[in-house]
Amino acid sequence: MAFRRRSIIPGFGLTFGFTVLYLCLIVLIPLSATVFETSKLGWHQFWHIVTAPRAVASYELSFGASLAGALINFIFGILVAWVLVRYAFPARRILDSLVDLPFALPTAVAGIALTTIYAQNGWLGRPLASLGVHVAFTRLGIVVALTFIGLPFVVRTVQPILQDLDRELEEAAASLGAGRWQTFARVLFPAILPAALTGVALAFARGVGEYGSVIFIAGNMPMRTEITPLLIVTKLEQFDYAGATAIAVVMLVVSFVLLLGINLLQKWSSAPSG
Amino acid sequence: MVSALPGVSAPAVGEPALMRRALIAVTVIFLGVFLFAPLAVIFATAFGQGVAAYFRSFQDPDTIASIRLTLLAAAIAVPANVVFGIAAAWTIGKFEFVGKNVLIALIDLPFSVSPVVAGLIYVLLFGAQGVLGPWLTAHDIHIIFAVPGIVLATIFVTFPFVARELLPTMVAQGSDEEEAALTLGAGGWQTFMRVTLPNVRWALFYGVILCNARAMGEFGAVSVVSGHIRGLTNTMPLQIEVLYNDYQFVPAFAVASLLALLALATLVIKSLVEWRAGTVKEVRL
Amino acid sequence: MRRAWFFKAAVGSAAVLVVAGGGSYAQAAVPPAVTILNVSYDPTRELYDDYNAVFAKYWKAKTGQSVTVQESNGGSGKQARAVIDGLAADVVTLALAYDIDAIAQKAKLLPANWQSRLPDNSTPYTSTIVFLVHKGNPKHIRDWNDLVRPGISVITPNPKTSGGARWNFLAAWAYALTQPGGNADTAKAFVTKLYKNVPVLDSGARGSTTTFVERGIGDVLIAWESDALLAVNELGRDKFQIVLPSQSILAEPPVALVDGVVDKKGTRRVAQAYLDYLYSPQGQEIIARHYYRPRNAAVAKRYAAQFPKIKLVTVERVFGGWTKAQQTYFADGGVFDQIYQPNQ
Numbered sequence A: 001m002a003f004r005r006r007s008i009i010p011g012f013g014l015t016f017g018f019t020v021l022y023l024c025l026i027v028l029i030p031l032s033a034t035v036f037e038t039s040k041l042g043w044h045q046f047w048h049i050v051t052a053p054r055a056v057a058s059y060e061l062s063f064g065a066s067l068a069g070a071l072i073n074f075i076f077g078i079l080v081a082w083v084l085v086r087y088a089f090p091a092r093r094i095l096d097s098l099v100d101l102p103f104a105l106p107t108a109v110a111g112i113a114l115t116t117i118y119a120q121n122g123w124l125g126r127p128l129a130s131l132g133v134h135v136a137f138t139r140l141g142i143v144v145a146l147t148f149i150g151l152p153f154v155v156r157t158v159q160p161i162l163q164d165l166d167r168e169l170e171e172a173a174a175s176l177g178a179g180r181w182q183t184f185a186r187v188l189f190p191a192i193l194p195a196a197l198t199g200v201a202l203a204f205a206r207g208v209g210e211y212g213s214v215i216f217i218a219g220n221m222p223m224r225t226e227i228t229p230l231l232i233v234t235k236l237e238q239f240d241y242a243g244a245t246a247i248a249v250v251m252l253v254v255s256f257v258l259l260l261g262i263n264l265l266q267k268w269s270s271a272p273s274g
Numbered sequence B: 001m002v003s004a005l006p007g008v009s010a011p012a013v014g015e016p017a018l019m020r021r022a023l024i025a026v027t028v029i030f031l032g033v034f035l036f037a038p039l040a041v042i043f044a045t046a047f048g049q050g051v052a053a054y055f056r057s058f059q060d061p062d063t064i065a066s067i068r069l070t071l072l073a074a075a076i077a078v079p080a081n082v083v084f085g086i087a088a089a090w091t092i093g094k095f096e097f098v099g100k101n102v103l104i105a106l107i108d109l110p111f112s113v114s115p116v117v118a119g120l121i122y123v124l125l126f127g128a129q130g131v132l133g134p135w136l137t138a139h140d141i142h143i144i145f146a147v148p149g150i151v152l153a154t155i156f157v158t159f160p161f162v163a164r165e166l167l168p169t170m171v172a173q174g175s176d177e178e179e180a181a182l183t184l185g186a187g188g189w190q191t192f193m194r195v196t197l198p199n200v201r202w203a204l205f206y207g208v209i210l211c212n213a214r215a216m217g218e219f220g221a222v223s224v225v226s227g228h229i230r231g232l233t234n235t236m237p238l239q240i241e242v243l244y245n246d247y248q249f250v251p252a253f254a255v256a257s258l259l260a261l262l263a264l265a266t267l268v269i270k271s272l273v274e275w276r277a278g279t280v281k282e283v284r285l
Numbered sequence C: 001m002r003r004a005w006f007f008k009a010a011v012g013s014a015a016v017l018v019v020a021g022g023g024s025y026a027q028a029a030v031p032p033a034v035t036i037l038n039v040s041y042d043p044t045r046e047l048y049d050d051y052n053a054v055f056a057k058y059w060k061a062k063t064g065q066s067v068t069v070q071e072s073n074g075g076s077g078k079q080a081r082a083v084i085d086g087l088a089a090d091v092v093t094l095a096l097a098y099d100i101d102a103i104a105q106k107a108k109l110l111p112a113n114w115q116s117r118l119p120d121n122s123t124p125y126t127s128t129i130v131f132l133v134h135k136g137n138p139k140h141i142r143d144w145n146d147l148v149r150p151g152i153s154v155i156t157p158n159p160k161t162s163g164g165a166r167w168n169f170l171a172a173w174a175y176a177l178t179q180p181g182g183n184a185d186t187a188k189a190f191v192t193k194l195y196k197n198v199p200v201l202d203s204g205a206r207g208s209t210t211t212f213v214e215r216g217i218g219d220v221l222i223a224w225e226s227d228a229l230l231a232v233n234e235l236g237r238d239k240f241q242i243v244l245p246s247q248s249i250l251a252e253p254p255v256a257l258v259d260g261v262v263d264k265k266g267t268r269r270v271a272q273a274y275l276d277y278l279y280s281p282q283g284q285e286i287i288a289r290h291y292y293r294p295r296n297a298a299v300a301k302r303y304a305a306q307f308p309k310i311k312l313v314t315v316e317r318v319f320g321g322w323t324k325a326q327q328t329y330f331a332d333g334g335v336f337d338q339i340y341q342p343n344q
Helices: A012-038 A043-050 A053-086 A092-098 A107-118 A125-130 A139-164 A167-175 A180-209 A228-237 A241-270 B017-046 B050-059 B061-094 B100-112 B115-126 B133-138 B147-157 B161-173 B176-183 B188-217 B220-226 B236-245 B249-277 C002-021 C042-063 C076-084 C097-107 C144-148 C163-177 C184-196 C205-213 C225-235 C259-265 C268-279 C281-289 C297-302 C315-319 C322-330 C335-339
Strands: C034-040 C067-073 C091-093 C129-134 C220-224 C240-243 C247-249 C255-257 C311-313
Touching (some): A012 B061, A012 B100, A012 B115, A043 A241, A053 A092, A053 A180, A053 B017, A092 B017, A092 B249, A107 A125, A107 A139, A107 B017, A107 B236, A107 B249, A167 A180, A180 A241, A180 B100, A180 B115, A228 A241, A228 B115, A228 B220, A228 C076, A241 B115, B050 B061, B050 B249, B061 B100, B061 B147, B061 B161, B061 B236, B061 B249, B100 B161, B115 B147, B115 B220, B147 B188, B147 B220, B161 B188, B176 B188, B188 B236, B236 C205, C034 C042, C034 C076, C034 C268, C042 C067, C042 C163, C042 C205, C042 C225, C042 C268, C042 C281, C067 C268, C076 C091, C076 C163, C091 C097, C091 C268, C097 C322, C129 C225, C129 C247, C144 C163, C144 C184, C144 C220, C163 C184, C163 C205, C163 C220, C163 C247, C163 C315, C163 C322, C184 C335, C205 C220, C205 C225, C220 C225, C225 C240, C259 C268, C268 C281, C315 C322, C322 C335
Parallel strands (some): C034 C067, C247 C311
Antiparallel strands (some): C091 C255, C129 C220, C129 C240
């Protein structure tokens, strides 16, 4: 089998060459520096660093809070997508545009704004504090930040599916005597599930590595509110390059795996349902 | 479809009005708390001491320098990634070759790499104690803690945006039109400019504004490689942090409000592009 | 329009780069303008803002040369790391000697005996660690042992990255050690209890002050005296007050010339003068005005009311110097890490 199928379209050599070169220069060679740096550590030492209690606690927090944020977005994302697609109400278009805000708003700005709102003297922090709920500088604050960051993903993956959904299916279900809830659970939900899960996976992947919006609102306490990216920065700032890189390698591996999973999910959600 | 968000057709089956209102209310409250409140607090704090104080914030030379640096970084990173995005989309969209899926996955990689790791790899590579450090020091070349490092980190984090927006459109369009043009005797470059580019222009435009928004707003990766020299290597997000830690809350939020305005402009342009292109863009990392 | 903007931005940045890079010293009548970089720790922002302008005026009058001093602030350990990684600092003004030692050891940018090159162990001013509490002191915090009471929320930064936080830690440790029956074990128990009361660990002293002052978190902030005075005088005399503990630590933030950088850039003379001028009466005056304790006796006398007498211990006396203290308490697996181990 030839490397590439013959085509009359020109420019393969140029564009392929440039793509690969640029990819190597900007991404692959710099990323390989992590491997180079970790190779200075023995396997035993590497394992010791990445399984230290403080590192493990940070993984639990980063993955746990990302998962919590992604699940909140799973529920509310489907709801938001549903309301935006199905119901007419004032400000619908404005809200629809606003959904992409977490994408476009710089993460540090988001972090400072969320901290200002949820600190115990903030707009929402004060009433919540009087109820005994503390958001800023707790794990809950991290979940709030990651919910914000991941919000567009589920909405935007579910929205097109809902728009293209054949209304006749629902009508058929109704005419067969299914209640509205039954129709949702049996007909609509299975149809949007693959897309919604893709959105959850994207939000999760984004949340695990998120730094800017979280560090302002997290308490940054070792073992309690220290996310993995912050642990990397802390190690870096103590001249501990090998330690920082070892943890970074763990995150890179996780990124690869998540990316793989997302690709599989996307294949599943774009496959014709049968 | 003429609009990104088509009108709502009268449903043959639907929820009771009360249920509908409740769902709308929950959605509005949820989006209000999570999206509108952060925006509102930025502008409320920025204008908290009046309009004069707000505009005075932009007279600080360090702030002006940070705005310049941010524009410069974006002015290099965005075109670089546009050229790359077009090349990658052309190669992947128009040709069949071995390892295509691997290439696509690698292009996606910077999406899911933590920005902190993105900064770290450039420190490992170009830092004085890094792989290339001694050579760079000997030749007096500054990358980390200087503008090149900031530009590199920005390029890394915005790497896939243009390519990722162009790819689906190029793939969907296939190569029939290009083949027709070529058969009729058009040159390769001519075909690209006259046939391909007009077909993908909205996707390209959308990729550019997204790439630009991320380039100007990147914090984590740039923070690691910046050195935080006032007036020299602080980008706008870093300057916000500096001002915030200087107890200068009005200026901090004033600069933040500029970036928030940029975000809002991005959203408006995006809505317009979708309206013109007639599709809802799928979001990605 | 847009393109013109970018072009200007590009040209502007290029010009800055040329100025930053080209500091070679010509023996002309009017030496060319020069730029030096001061990499400093977190709370010195206002001090050096002021001092840089005064020094530039002094240097211009003395030599005719224009000097621009650039400034970078952050947690002391983090700043040292940046210099080791190649941040081209002409001078470093950090929170504690160990961080400059680290630059000397790991990057060999200055000699190991750097601390003996300037008067007073290269520390042109001293400071100490005090408590900042809410006005009226509602939680009745008087001394270190009040910080370990259950229910008291204490704000202090992360000693791993912040220099001020390391002074805080050692001051608390020294207090416990000097109590009747005090020893290393009781000190460790005391400090562990104290950090159990800490809800937020910011990476630098400024982050902690912001958390306490602006976010309203915590009952007490363990702070640099300079930052506490600044917070009280400039952010809210009616909101906060300072509490002096029965004993604290003598903090000696050092300054140093980075030989490896100044010799390459040809900025040794101006950078040296920049540090020397800190010791001059004018420099000492600015230092005192920004709430740091001056070395100069005459200036100290003028500002005596601002700096009450307090019993101070030194790192040398109690901990045997910074190198040892760093190894024992703040290195990986050291005492501070043990506090956060589970089952403690």
